Amino acid sequence: MGTVMSKKTRAMKIISELESLYPKAASALNYQNPLQCMIATILSAQCTDAQVNKITPQLFRKYPDAEAFANATLPELENDIRSTGFFRNKAKAIRQSCQSVMKDHAGFVPDTIEKLLTLTGIGRKTANCVIGNAYGKPAVMVDTHVKRLVYRMGLSAQKNPDKIEMELKRLLPESLWTKASHLLIHHGRQVCSARKPKCEECSVNQLCLKKGI
Ligand code: SF4
Missing domain, CATH: 1.10.1670.10 (Helix-hairpin-Helix base-excision DNA repair enzymes (C-terminal))
Incomplete structure (x- = not known):
């Protein structure tokens, strides 16, 4: 064989x-734009997609754009995502990546691996998920x-x-x-x-x- x-x-x-x-x-994660895809993917580490989907509707209502996540206070954001586990690291990654999106990309999540990898808190797996799932490019x-x-x-x-x-x-x-x-x-x-x-x-x-x- x-x-x-x-x-x-x-x-x-x-x-x-x-x-x-x-x-x-x-992808079993629910999201409506590249930013939400990025956040949901960060949350899905060591957590089931079903659990992520349970909390994201409310989360995305509370934080409608990158600016809202970038300006969130850490304890509050940690509390909002607590049920997905590893919430301290995830809150930090979400906030930092959104701060980079605001500072360097005019509020838009970049659409290339290279640029996504320049965002603080974003690793190769998350970057590939955003490229493949949200932007529909090969990943x-x-x-x-x-x-x-x-x-x-x-x-x-x-x-x-x-x-x-x-x-x-x-x-x-x-x-x-x-x-x-x-x-x-x-x-x-x-x-x-x-x-x-x-x-x-x-x-x-x-x-x-x-x-x-
Ligand atoms: S269950 Fe996994 S290891 Fe077994 S034959 Fe299928 S792919 Fe291979």
Whole structure:
């Protein structure tokens, strides 16, 4: 299998199989603009998307733009997002990134990875989520599911998310980057969970090297 089929072919077959399995795979976070996407993504670290979606309607009403988040007082913002966990770090990241947006980008969330990465508090994963989800541009999002799945599937042995991102970008055409990220995340949640991957009922079983299983 792995020896006769190139990694690129295998990656393509896996993604097309997952595509027919989850035709509607997309971000589960609710947002209406790039700013809200950025905030929701920051909040989603170590938290379920459902929990984030529970608090964002009220949060986005209270803080309607980057200026409102930039001027928030930390204790109040911490309190508003407390239920998503790690609220001190998240409040700091939200406030700092919005301050950068106000100061350097006239209140608009930038639409390139390079510029997004200049915002204080924004890492590569959040930047890719904003690019891929809010701006609809090609982006590979490497979260804990993607990292685990590509390792097990034998698509990348890298541990560093940035290196995994680069490897997936080499394996897949640009047009599939964002989609592939959502499909892998979906499959990780539904079938290939961290503790108990359901290999017997997995539709990419024949294409997966099952490394570490
Ligand atoms: S075969 Fe097993 S390890 Fe491979 S993707 Fe499916 S569930 Fe995960």
